[in-house]
Amino acid sequence: MLVQHLSPLASSLFSLLAIVSLFLSFVMLGSRWLKNYLYAFAAESWTIAALSAAVGYYGSYPELYLIAILTVLFRGVLLPYLIWRIIRRLEVDREIHEILQPSSGLVIGALFVMFALAVSYRVAAEFHLELTVAVLALTVMLSMKLIGFLMLAVRHEAISQVLGLLVLENGIFLGSQILVPGMPLLIELVILFDLLIIVACFGVLVGYLLTHVGTTSTLDLKRLVG
């Protein structure tokens, strides 16, 4: 178990990177400009890549270097580029009708983090890991999950929903780097690749929405009820 035998330096480095990623999801939550979401998402992916490399170095998992490079390439460069291309095609550059003010969103996000911390502490206590970075990893994983769902629920622009989905995935990916660094390489590779296909599909769908429905705001998708 990696987290049990970490040097203090490594432990604080992991914590720093995890907290930076969490902070970046709050940046996404508190902003209403689509471009800002995108920059925050790209920065988050780079942070996670750095985390992969750090875990690879301190835990001697050389294959994580490969994961780090692919994370930078896929999540840090290619996905933001694909999404940027979609945004450029759209006429909108910000959320127009907000259900929730960004400030209220931040408060709810903070409550989610507290809830996630409580759950993580409880789970980590089962393994006597309360004093390790595992608590933080679990907290960030669960709270990014919850924040992602919050973004899905309160944002209407198709593209911010896609980004919300990617935050969900980033959270899982971040947590898995610290908790299960030895997970078979194949699965991680396929999941990375899978993400690329998802975004490509979303790109096509957003195009369809634009041509056939005439809007990319999901607020206008209300024909099907009952």
Next chain:
Amino acid sequence: MMIGTLLLALSIAPLAALIGCLFVHRPRFCETINLIAAAVSFACALPIPFLIDGHAILYWGDYVIIDRAAAWVVLCTSIVYFLASIYSVGYMRMLAEDERLYRFYALFAGFALTTLVGPLMNSVGIYWIAIELTTLVSTFLVAFERVAESMEAAWKYIMVVSAGISLALLGTILFYWNGTFVLGPTYQMTWSVLSTAAPKMNPVLLILAFLLVLVGYGTKVGLAPMHSWLPDAHSESPAPVSAMLSGALLNTAMIGIVRFLGITRAANLGDLPQLVLVAFGAFSLFIGALFIVRQQGIKRLMAYSSIEHMGVVALGFGFGGALGVAGALYHMLNHSLNKSLMFFGAGNMMRAYGTKEILEITGVNRFFPTQGALWLAGAIAITGAPPFGLFLSEFTIMRAGLKPSYSWAVYVMAVLLIVIFVGFMNHFRSMYYGETTPEAAPVRTRLSAWCAVPMWLSLAPLLVLGLWWPAGVWTYLTSIAQSLSPGVP
């Protein structure tokens, strides 16, 4: 070795059809090659349950598993794929979209491929990816008609299901993490490895992980309250796709839940995991009943009926025991056959009357005597009335639940099934014997044989399965019950 060859053939056939459709764009060629692929898949899937014994067999570096449960689900999928392929020849010609038809068949074959191989994945992570791929492929089938409604349905479908299934990924990772305390940091996460390690895993984390997986794959199965994508996607896609979504895809995701349930059984976690599954099942029945009674769209009616039947299957697996599991698996097969029949009929009537509204369809039995009779028989079957297969399987599931801890669920199920029967029959009464208005006459009175033959093909086995539950099938299904829950009588 025989089984390996069959498995290879049944997955290569749709793959070949997929590639063929991408290279040759002629519509008649595409529908023929897809039909051949479906026939081959079905012919290969049919003998596997007879050939396989009680032990799981692994292929290709242990990445592929075939056991009795997987063989059963693959059989259900291939039946629906075959029936829907016959039907889509007739149905897609009515849409008059010949120049885009190759895309439809390419996606259709791809959808069948992902749905067929999903249950065969031995690695828990790869299984997740297979399920995710089914979503991505079928999204474009849902969006195929390119109208505002189907776009909306496709968007909701991919959004809700992707978000839901990411919970399943989180649960899978937590399962893996839990396993690292027993097996060390790196191991192959297969179903059997997890089952073996489960008794030594931490129960708290195991329950948390199971609940996440249940909600995640439950979204894909369409268990209420995660069902919101299902009525939209099922009602707005072309009818053969609706049949595949309902009859094939839901089972493929259900088998994942069942396998995870088996892992928690091995860990002796008590009744909680099953109780949660029972609660989801009962709630799905409730939501299904509520929306069936007041439904206005004909395909949405069928979609809510799918939610209801997945609820019944979830109840069966939740009750557990030989009766529950065997009943649920039998119900899967019956539902696959019956729901295909219902969606075919609904698609025919939708095209014939040019509307999706139940109220605008009247006099079905006057305009379409044979078709109408077939569809009505299917409606009687789908509500669980004898003498059809669903009556037997629902009755078995009810018997399985008659133990003190779950008897409440049986009563809920019985009441809701009666409500659904009444609601469903009322809709059919208005379509068959309701007042006819001149403007409600069908715009198309002739339907091709391609649209009628698959309905016969699904009704006939349904009747046989209702009158005669072969002893061999019973032993087969109960042996699955034992393999899924070791040590439980």
